[in-house]
Amino acid sequence: MKKKEVPQDKSNLEKANIKDMVYAVDENGEYTTALSTGWEPKSIALDNAIKDIEERTAAAKARFFNNESSSIEYYMELHKMDIPILASYVGLWQWRVKRHLKPSVFRKLSTKTLQKYADVFEISIDQLKNID
Amino acid sequence: MKIDFSHKQAAHCENGVVSNLMRHNGFDVSEPMVFGIGSGLLFSYLPFIKVNYAPVFTYRVLPGLVFNRFAKRVGVKVKREKFRNPKNAKARLDENLKNNNPVGLQVGVYNLIYFPDEYRFHFNAHNMVVYGKKEDRYLISDPVMERVTSLTEKQLEKVRFAKGAFAPKGHMYYPTAFPEKLELESAIVKGIRQTCRDMTAPVPIVGVKAMRWVAKNIRKWPKKIGQKKTNHYLGQIVRMQEEIGTGGGGFRYIYAAFLQEAAVVINNEKLKEFSKEMTEIGDLWRDFALDASRIYKNRSGESDGYNKIADQLVIIANREENFFKRLKKVV
Numbered sequence: 480m481k482k483k484e485v486p487q488d489k490s491n492l493e494k495a496n497i498k499d500m501v502y503a504v505d506e507n508g509e510y511t512t513a514l515s516t517g518w519e520p521k522s523i524a525l526d527n528a529i530k531d532i533e534e535r536t537a538a539a540k541a542r543f544f545n546n547e548s549s550s551i552e553y554y555m556e557l558h559k560m561d562i563p564i565l566a567s568y569v570g571l572w573q574w575r576v577k578r579h580l581k582p583s584v585f586r587k588l589s590t591k592t593l594q595k596y597a598d599v600f601e602i603s604i605d606q607l608k609n610i611d
Numbered sequence: 612m613k614i615d616f617s618h619k620q621a622a623h624c625e626n627g628v629v630s631n632l633m634r635h636n637g638f639d640v641s642e643p644m645v646f647g648i649g650s651g652l653l654f655s656y657l658p659f660i661k662v663n664y665a666p667v668f669t670y671r672v673l674p675g676l677v678f679n680r681f682a683k684r685v686g687v688k689v690k691r692e693k694f695r696n697p698k699n700a701k702a703r704l705d706e707n708l709k710n711n712n713p714v715g716l717q718v719g720v721y722n723l724i725y726f727p728d729e730y731r732f733h734f735n736a737h738n739m740v741v742y743g744k745k746e747d748r749y750l751i752s753d754p755v756m757e758r759v760t761s762l763t764e765k766q767l768e769k770v771r772f773a774k775g776a777f778a779p780k781g782h783m784y785y786p787t788a789f790p791e792k793l794e795l796e797s798a799i800v801k802g803i804r805q806t807c808r809d810m811t812a813p814v815p816i817v818g819v820k821a822m823r824w825v826a827k828n829i830r831k832w833p834k835k836i837g838q839k840k841t842n843h844y845l846g847q848i849v850r851m852q853e854e855i856g857t858g859g860g861g862f863r864y865i866y867a868a869f870l871q872e873a874a875v876v877i878n879n880e881k882l883k884e885f886s887k888e889m890t891e892i893g894d895l896w897r898d899f900a901l902d903a904s905r906i907y908k909n910r911s912g913e914s915d916g917y918n919k920i921a922d923q924l925v926i927i928a929n930r931e932e933n934f935f936k937r938l939k940k941v942v
Contacts (some may be wrong), residue, residue, distance in 0.1 A: 495727040495729035502864040510868035520904030567774035
């Protein structure tokens with residue numbers, strides 16, 4: 480890639496005032512570095528990944544209100560987690576976390592266990608039990 | 612306390628941390644040099660490990676390996692510490708800062724507040740340097756940032772003890788002993804040889820063989836898992852190629868820059884030609900990403916471009932195989 484071809488597309492990096500540093504060749508064929516504001520193929524991929532998470536979060540919310548799933552699934556998706564990541568944050572086995580996604584199991588959870596989840600999601604137990 | 616530390620932005624976090632720590636200790640080693648000597652370049656496909664609901668594709672070696680190999684090859688000693696207890700982790704960090712020793716830290720990205728929200732995934736192999744503390748704020752040199760920044764004690768503890776795959780467990784590292792003069796020449800040769808070996812290894816999950824495997828799967832995916840999922844996977848391939856917070860960083864260009872610099876150090880004109888060729892291969896990777904993005908731009912699918920980009924990937928694999936086989940012979 481030539482230095483003058485370094486992409487300067489729009490991206491979410493702007494908001495945080497971050498620029499990508501990339502290696503590119505100058506007119507004499509020597510390697511140098513340049514800053515890039517973003518590149519469209521990457522931005523689209525990232526946007527799609529975010530949209531996927533939003534869809535999964537919305538679906539988890541709908542399942543909660545249909546009593547098909549506990550609120551833990553919703554908060555897990557909201558925090559971009561999956562079961563292995565959530566299990567490692569709360570310090571429980573994965574199969575236990577999976578069980579806690581069932582509304583019937585969730586209702587019987589002890590305050591202590593609920594508090595673990597609430598701490599990970601940085602909310603109160605009341606907030607954990609409900610979704611606004 | 613604040614250590615006199617000069618921050619320099621890098622294309623990739625681990626290289627950047629190593630290069631900045633070396634410079635702090637009086638050895639001017641560029642980011643590409645660290646990457647090349649540490650044999651950082653790779654391609655790997657791990658279909659059985661899923662991150663963000665897609666398989667793992669990586670263009671570089673495992674985190675930590677670049678520094679370890681680099682250090683071993685140039686004769687630097689590295690100390691690494693991991694912790695169970697955040698309190699001990701903090702105490703050891705403070706002790707080092709008090710002794711005027713800036714340290715590298717492995718951290719998770721999800722709670723790194725100075726990154727934009729969209730970039731904060733549960734990725735645990737980011738690297739930064741801590742070079743001081745002012746009141747309760749740690750002074751941070753993050754190589755992907757243009758300027759230095761800072762984090763509170765609480766914020767730093769959170770990223771040091773992020774959970775999930777590759778959990779950092781407070782991982783802290785720093786060089787402890789240096790040779791009088793860095794043995795760059797022999798280190799460069801060793802570094803190049805290992806990369807040639809890795810890229811042409813006879814295993815399906817690494818090197819050019821892994822690229823061919825991905826190409827094969829790209830052709831199958833639309834039928835097997837549907838277009839939506841296929842497009843999600845393609846997005847993951849492109850994001851891993853170069854993106855902040857995923858460990859990407861346009862590695863083919865960094866490697867080309869390394870070969871150009873190495874040509875002068877070991878006095879081998881041929882490496883300059885190889886550098887040019889690697890730049891062309893880097894351009895091919897970018898074309899591949901661009902064409903892949905044309906497919907996943909339309910999220911619902913309906914594209915017959917999958918075979919075309921699979922062909923492109925096979926061409927890249929052939930070029931890289933040929934490249935590394937010849938490169939091995941000139942060093």
